[in-house]
Amino acid sequence: MPHRDYRPVLMRVFRSGGLSHHHKAGWLMAGPAVFLVAMFLILPFFMAFGFSLTNQRLFSPKPTQYVGLDNFKRMLGVSYLILEPERDTQTGTILIDEDGAPVYPRLRTYTRNNPDYPHLDRMREWISFDLSEDRRLYLLARDVIFMKAFVITVTFVLVTAPLQAGLALLLALLINQPLRGINVFRTMYFMPVVIAMVVVSMLWRFIYDGQDGLLNSLLGFMSFGLFEPVDWLGNTETALGSIIAMSVWQGVGFHMVIWLAGLQTISPHLYEAAHLEGANRWQTFFYVTWPGLRNTAILVMVIITMQSFRLFPQVAVMTGGGPLDSTQSLVFQMVERGYGKQDIAEGSAISVFLFLFVLLVSLGQRYLVRER
């Protein structure tokens, strides 16, 4: 066997951090943090996936069983049913109740042990509306509260993200002017950011209060008593909007600062050039400022989206999901089930769903704003 020169190989190993480098010191120094992240972030992350496929409870006499995707099937099970009103058996005319509305057959007759509709078994009404005078569409769900929480969370994100990002940009433009004392205003706009969301929620509960609330009083004062007091958080139409307004108030300063950092990276020479070319203010914004903010815009949208999906303290402090489930959220339901009812499996299933959905949305956002 011919002698082989191993020195080049050894040199490569050596250079790539192989033999005599700082394994021991490196591991000793990074070890504690790596261990903590593995133990308290990565391990529970994978456990959530594991639990979501079982019927695990916090304390249970029964052994834990693998149930496959049952938790997800139950959560996401939706279907629909179109019904026609009941008719008089002799004349065939539509039966009308006291309020003059047509009488529809009871849903329970379809969703409880009806052999003709096995796929609807144990479903409940989620939403229903009239298609025409004698046809009514029922959307059914196996887990109505979850579906509501999901739709409300998505609505919250869809409204909050653009609203907060847009207002934050306006504030950043406002604060980016070379005016005397502008830092004082920046300091004030940022103030709510350093206040805890729990505190803000409690404060705004008072402001929104239906009887003694500041908002009603001020609106009444400014309209000379014409304004009718509204129970902002106690009304299904206003509750979610009130939570959105408050969340934007608290968080907009944070994103203003990020926009501001982006604005200050744009070279002043570009503005000079635009000025020399005779561009007006709108043209300057659309051809100089906005293109320069591209990366900042991506960052702001990604951060806001991730933050808004975590909608929880506002709901826990202000409404508890009500009135009539109009302010439910995914995280609130996760806590209600996983902690409140100690149903670890269902709580984990919601966690996994939330994570996958947030991941999907972030990937979608990245795809939409990719470099073309």
Next chain:
Amino acid sequence: MSRLRLAQLLVRYTLLVWVAIIFVFPIIFMVVSSLKPDLQLLRDTASLRAFLPIGDISLDNYHKAFARVPIALFIGNSVFITATTLVCSLFLCSLAAFSFVFLQWWGRAVILSIILATFIVPFETIAIPLLMIVNELPWIGLEGLTFGWLNSYHVQIVPFLADALTIFLFVQYFRDLPRELVEAARIDGANWFHVYWHVILPLSGPIIATAAILKFLIMYNDQFLWPIMVAQEEQYRPIMVGLMYFFQLNVPWGEIMAYLSIITVPVLAFYLSLQRAFIQSVASTGIKE
């Protein structure tokens, strides 16, 4: 100055002031209301007096709130938990970042990218399994070996000692430092910890301030869901969870506003005295990708 320019300035400042009112007045309302007796408080909301500390001003609400629940204990708990986590996590995370950036060891690139990837996992999604984990873990304390971490200080501290954001901030900062500093110290025979402690840390003032402010806000302000789940006993309750229970006692608004002010005013004072650093630290999460 031309008249047009003056008018323009006036419009701009008016706009700035109106926006400032929206952000600041609710906070003023909170503090001012905490000083008023309940009857006057409710009467005053109907006018601009709501924002003025006039009338029957006193610290009565504070006395009553303190008498009702052990607020001092809750503040102490929050301060202890926040301070301990802050100091330990800055140390552990900067040490790890130092190792990731300056030392050569097997697997460091992969491990660093796995840690940074945890950034996209919202804490809420791991809270339930984490509860299961800490419910089983052993701990050696004053009472010897015990199992299960529920209702303790360490359950509110240890899981937050290492996080992707803090490690990321230090890694970013260390990468911009000249490597020659480290190499020179090594040639002089300094061991790695010596290099970290005496060469790198003294240069890391700005990033320590940034990381400390962010971690402070996260620990003091945002810790809510976790302590609700793991610290039911009053003895270990932090101030935000204490607020939840306080509110459920059906207390008058004046006292609640007092409680809110107790939580908030120190943070606001801290912010106002270091506002540049606060705003800088938020901006720094944005500048670097």
